[in-house]
Amino acid sequence: MFHQLAINSNTYHGYSLEDAVKGASEAGFTQIELAAVKDHTAHVLPDMTEDELKGIKVLLKDYGMTCVGIGAHSNLMREEGITNLVKSIDLATFFDCQYVITATGDAHNDSDVIEDEKRLVENLEPVLKKCEELGKTLTIETHGNNFATGLTLIKLTQALNNRIKINYDTANVILYGNVLPYEDLEFCVGEIEFVHLKDKLGATNEWNFPAIGDGNLDFNRIFNILEKGNYQGPISVEIEFTPAGPESLSEVNEAVKRSFNYLKSIRV
Secondary structure (H helix, E strand, C coil), X not given: CHXXXXXXXXXXXXXXXXXXXXXXXXXXXXXXXEEECCCCCECCCCCCCHHHHHHHHHHHHHCCCEEEEEECCCCCCCHHHHHHHHHHHHHHHHXXXXXXXXXXXXXXXXCCCCCXXXXXXXXXXXXXXXXXXXXXXXXXXXXXXXXXXXXXHHHHXXXXXXXXXXXXXXXHHHHCCCXXXXXXXXXXXXXXXXXXECCCCCCCCCCCECCCCCCCCCHHHHHHHHHHCCCCCCEEECCCECCCCCCCHHHHHHHHHHHHHHHHHHCC
């Protein structure tokens, strides 16, 4: 599964995309998920000019980095969120990657309760139609109050006749869903096409996502479940630290390198 590893550029929140690509490349990564979240981690956005997007392509090529997904988190219960997600599909086309990743609510402070799932299904129709026209896959992340676990997302995939897939975040299910990932992952592995590989420290409701291997999760067990389920998609490493954030770019780079080395030690 080592060849499926990527870095989520959101790991470099607060730093430039060039910082992310350079640091991740030096750590050993060759694949990247580009964060496209306005007002959070906007490493790439659908309203960038063609020259700006071409510059990013050159940056990736210069460092031998391939884009595997566009992390375009949008609030799917709001018109502006759907509009943003529809536009973000064009980014997946431009960077020649298969996956568009979103949650159902805001990237952070996702406190809205989706009372009418039928409305969510209706809202997603133009997104799904465009994905299908362009041959892209929409994945919904285990995130927030409404779809925090694989178990809950399975129900949404069924409501949409399996037109979406799951982006499984191994630590979000703890923070938002109060479940460990192991049994939950086994239950839904057949519907997963993108993984956010994230570690967890501290209390269940504590925002503490350290370098992979520095937390409490058993990644050998997680990989065994994915392998048994014949999982073939990207495995995007994401480090979100604590609410205080990293003290420096060098701290981020060190955590990224430590994560890569740890994963290499258990899955070459």
